[in-house]
Amino acid sequence: MMQSENAVEDSLHIRKLEVTDKEKGFIELLRQLTVCDSVSDEKFKERFEEIAKYGDDHCICVIEDVRSGKIVATGSVFIEKKFVRNCGKAGHIEDVVVDSSARGMQLGKRIVEYLADHAHSMGCYKVILDCTEENRPFYEKCGFKKKEIQMVKYFV
């Protein structure tokens, strides 16, 4: 049993998003989070390259299950350059999702820690995110505390 669990753990590789991840179910995974229509290969590549231009200022990470070749978790962080806090930087975590078939393996925690570590290594004084009250205990386990409220204005 222990051996089998290790085998599962060993097959879950965390790394940055690659352009070939579209074929590995990346868009289908995002669909578990919010509205996400099918995206053409061309449009995916275009958006991938737009984000890649920001280099380490916009990092999307994924966990691939190398046994199935499927992306089973993802999240992103971008680095905002400010004038406040002595020209400080803030990390913004967005779009964290774990595949429904891969829950209970702490993959969400691995994603959030990877993104927070990235923000820290980029010199951010803080990293922030918005979530539902329901997900608050999860983020508290990741070392976050509730601060303010999120306001939104939709254009569509």
Place this chain on the structure above:
Amino acid sequence: MMQSENAVEDSLHIRKLEVTDKEKGFIELLRQLTVCDSVSDEKFKERFEEIAKYGDDHCICVIEDVRSGKIVATGSVFIEKKFVRNCGKAGHIEDVVVDSSARGMQLGKRIVEYLADHAHSMGCYKVILDCTEENRPFYEKCGFKKKEIQMVKYFV
């Protein structure tokens, strides 16, 4: 009296941040919002240029009172490129502040509307921000609704 009020209104110009705004009290204004140490001219210029590289993807707006030559309000918005929402974009409003001597003139509303309009014109499907419960009625007047909660992790 009416003439005098118009004169005040006419002297409040809204525009994008310029590198010369440091001399016009931009940093002192930010200090009314949060921790903001004095910034050397060199460091200010460096950060200004780093942000300018993002072009319209990171817009800082200010209101200058041209009578006094002082910056009396500011706010920023940056455009996050996503894969969700059919490769959509989200605007993030940050660091909105109005000088304590210039409150009650709807300058905050002008700033927020300018930033939301910018996000809309950039093709964002939404614009979001975090604020205190105390500031919620102000943002509701600007057309925002409460959605989620903000979580934060500080590194310093």
